[in-house]
Amino acid sequence: MTTLLGARIGVVTFPGSLDDRDAARAIRFAGGEAVELWHADADLKGVDAVVLPGGFSYGDYLRCGAIARFAPAMQTIIDRARQGMPVLGICNGFQILVESHLLPGALIRNDHQHFVCRDQRLRIENTTSVWTRDFDFGDEIVIPLKNGEGGYVADEHTLDMLEAEGRVLARYLEVNPNGSYRDIAGLVNAQGTVAGLMPHPEHAIESLTGPSTDGRPFFTSIIASLAAGVRA
């Protein structure tokens, strides 16, 4: 395990966040310092990067992530992300990022109408983002997926643009679990700093509790990126 001092990564807790503790654990496992952030605080405590964890912020009652987007912490995060601060949104966090228009497209209800929890095989297709540089292009990984509204949709033009710019971070293999267009499981902004991922790497850092340890590189990547000077 690498210990790179100085990587301070915030994890935002919204009312209804569920995987915040897991995200913090994954950051610590990777050698970073996890900093608790509270949705109602606009202050980000000087963190270098932010993880928006999974869960059901505000019950996900309106549209997933729609209400969380307006939280005071998010206002700061949106501004800082535009200036280059790395942000990873996992599941509900991904939904918050698309609702905030930091990432294009939208996430809608799974095509089969059910919540689904499964060990999902993915292919990593972008290894230049700050969140995936510790992967090799084409790496196949298995990490948990669990969502009810994980169907990625966008218009053809946007999809083509994402493909052309190499911004599809990961794609579903074997089974498309939620009807996502072009099997998209995750994507990244043009700068390679703001990433959204439907599956859960933070649940795959210990073989004891996850299907694999394939989730670790997401967290070691950001720590390495920060060490290499990617800071906003």
Added chain:
Amino acid sequence: MARVIVDVSLKPEILDPQGRAVQGALGRLGLAGVTSVRQGKQFVIDIDGVVDEAKLHELAGNLLSNPVIENYTLRIEQA
């Protein structure tokens, strides 16, 4: 071609957590005076040929809505 619109709403006495969450958000985002928000569903159904109105009501009351907790209204717009 007919267009049938079925609005489904929770019965007034049933808890509406979604509506409550929206009400909170509207308030926080600066809309004053909101006293209640209820969230319902709307189905827009296009039908070719004759519209079987009895059948429609049966399905609106049993499939599209759950009579135990929801009410529905149905209107037919001939196109």
Added chain:
Amino acid sequence: MARVIVDVSLKPEILDPQGRAVQGALGRLGLAGVTSVRQGKQFVIDIDGVVDEAKLHELAGNLLSNPVIENYTLRIEQA
């Protein structure tokens, strides 16, 4: 007191898995001729005092609906 009704529907080009599932069920349960079903949401908002219409539109277009995939219509019924 005013009652504001906001109908939110998916843009026509966006896949509507729920609508499709309902369409299938309607057919199986004997409703003939259904060519399309789209499922949307309806918000019924009660407001005391002056209604800030501009604010309402802003929130309907950003909070209650997601402009990337949805359209909304808004009507105000004074009570």
Added chain:
Amino acid sequence: MSVDNVTTAATTPEHPQPYRDLGLRDDEYQRIRDILSRRPTSSELAMYSVMWSEHCSYKSSKVHLRQFGDKKPHTDAMLVGIGENAGVVDIGQGWAVTFKVESHNHPSYVEPYQGAATGVGGIVRDIMSMGARPVAVMDPLRFGPLDAADTRRVLPGVIAGVGGYGNCLGLPNIGGEVVFDPSYAGNPLVNALCVGTMKHEDIHLAKASGIGNRVILYGATTGGDGIGGVSVLASETFDADGPAKRPSVQVGDPFMEKLLIECTLEVLHAGLVEGIQDLGGAGISCATSELASNGTGGMHVWLDRVPLRDPSLSPEEILMSESQERMCAIVPPENVEQFMAICRKWDVIATDIGVVTDTGRLIIEWKGETIVDVPPRTVAHDGPVYQRPYHRPAWQDALQADAPTADRLPRPTTAAELRALVLRMAGAPNLASKAWVTDQYDRYVMGNTVLAQPEDSGMVRVDEETGLGVAVATDCNGRVAKLDPYTGARFALAEAYRNVAVTGAKPLAVTNCLNFGSPEDPEVMWQFAEAVRGLADGCLELGTPVTGGNVSFYNQTGTVAILPTPVVGVLGVIDDVDRRTPMAWGEDGDLIYLLGDTRDEFAGSEWAHEVHGHLGGMPPAVDLAKERVLGEILIAGSRDGMFNAAHDVSDGGVMQALVEMALRSNVGARIWVPDDVDPFVFMYAESTARAIVVVPRDEETRFAGMCAMRGFTASRIGVVDSRLDIDAIEASTEEASNGAVPAQLLQLDNVHGETLRWTLDELRAAHTATLPAVLNA
């Protein structure tokens, strides 16, 4: 508009009251009048009627349930016993766990989604009210036949409700059951279990002590949920038409419950709270009377302070409302401000509704009038107790005589028949993969799930530093319980105990959910009495005390009762979850052993049910002394690293257990039928006290010695082998360049002189197709 107050009640003794509509009998109503020395007010009547109901007072079951205390085994593990919201068990290292299972059968039939969802919500609040953080849920479920129309209505809603609530709450679902039987067709069983963990010093009890302490209601606002009969009362008090009949469907708000969990844990850890209680069935009536009765003895409540969702509610209705996601805390006055601040942080409404007094009376005011003035014990604890008559059913002998012997129930005799039977059984609704269900549940959230479906028990890590963990399993075979309820309860206990031990955890404590028909039917009452006696005796023999549970009566369609269904949950502890034994075998060459003895026992078996629709005979013998030894072997073997895998043998016998292990690991194996047993009996008998273990070769001697020393049968029945079929090997070397995996086979030798082979692909297809074929149709 005036309410029925204490003064009016004292002066109008003849005022007719609709107590019968509220489910009270004449003598019960008279007792209330005797207790109060006047007629009750309508609010008092509301409280007594709901608290004296079967559901809240256990009036039919109490006399039997006492055995759980009377026959309690000696154990130091029990920190809090029966009678509290949930029992608390010491698991060492300063940690304690609490767990309990509860039923939500009837609401789930009326409104499957909300019924199941609020069932989960209710049990989670029970666990919270002990001071514990809920860490996992489980859901033992029973439905009518899979392909019945009503099952297709109820099942998807129930699953979506369990998942919708639990997932949103952030509690991993680590196990449960899905059982199909015609007897549940008009009455599905939806039981929900929750496990919570805490440090010893965080244990909290539901009592209102300390004169002057405030009574604070927090959580959701109160609406008309769950109010059934009381509207009669309301309409009597109000004008002639009365308010509209209130809905009795409770709607859950898991988001609110999540806030309630975080808020509750924060106020508890800040040391702000004297006592705490969840609001479940009977709402405020229950919380106030129980808190007062367990504490200093008196309480004064201003009911009109309760925040309402529906302002038209009458005081009677407020007292009985079962609105979800509410809690009640007893807070010293100096802590109130801090308590309120924490509630505000979590956006939880909190209201000071009363004060603890030393009057020995529970007094409730409504807009300046006293509407309740009662001794709280008489409401909460001194309800009626019935000695319901019971007797052994006349048909019991005939049922037990109808044994599934070979001459009466045709058995497969040829190798070909047996080959086909394996595929059929793998896909039988009760044995088929439950992935359609469990894939809708989040099993990963919290990051501490070590084992979940389809493993024998769910296991969660309690302490990340030390690896301390707990395992829980629930089981019940209602068919066996019908054949003999006494044995049936012990059978369920044995199975759950075994499922925990198989994973390497040491069983410590028991919870139960006793689902039966009407207690007014003496034959049902006999089933109940026998089951309780069997469970109490069994727990004494196994040294695992019952820490709590739940009784659900009146589960029947018309006059036909469900199979007696005493669901038993067993909780075990494991010092280091790293040592757990999973069910997937791994390494080529590992040896497969069957522990225990197989007898020609098919009564109540899945084979008799699936193939012949038959139920009769004497159930398989239950020998708890043997179960205990088996448990010791499983636990010691896990601790000492002798096992690479283990799986209990129960429904579907040895063959189904092998199929499940092979599918879980995706690796083939060669099995041989021992010479001294009929192949069919070897494959599908359901004798108890058996398990399959997978032993690395270099551990064989030590393992054999351990079993011999304990006098326990261990038969080597096979070997893990990923390269079984020559053809498959050749094909695979050709395909190796394409990355194709060789077909894996399960092979069974010595079947009437023949060898049977199945590819894991065909077994998997049979095992996984059943539920989707019906439920996705």
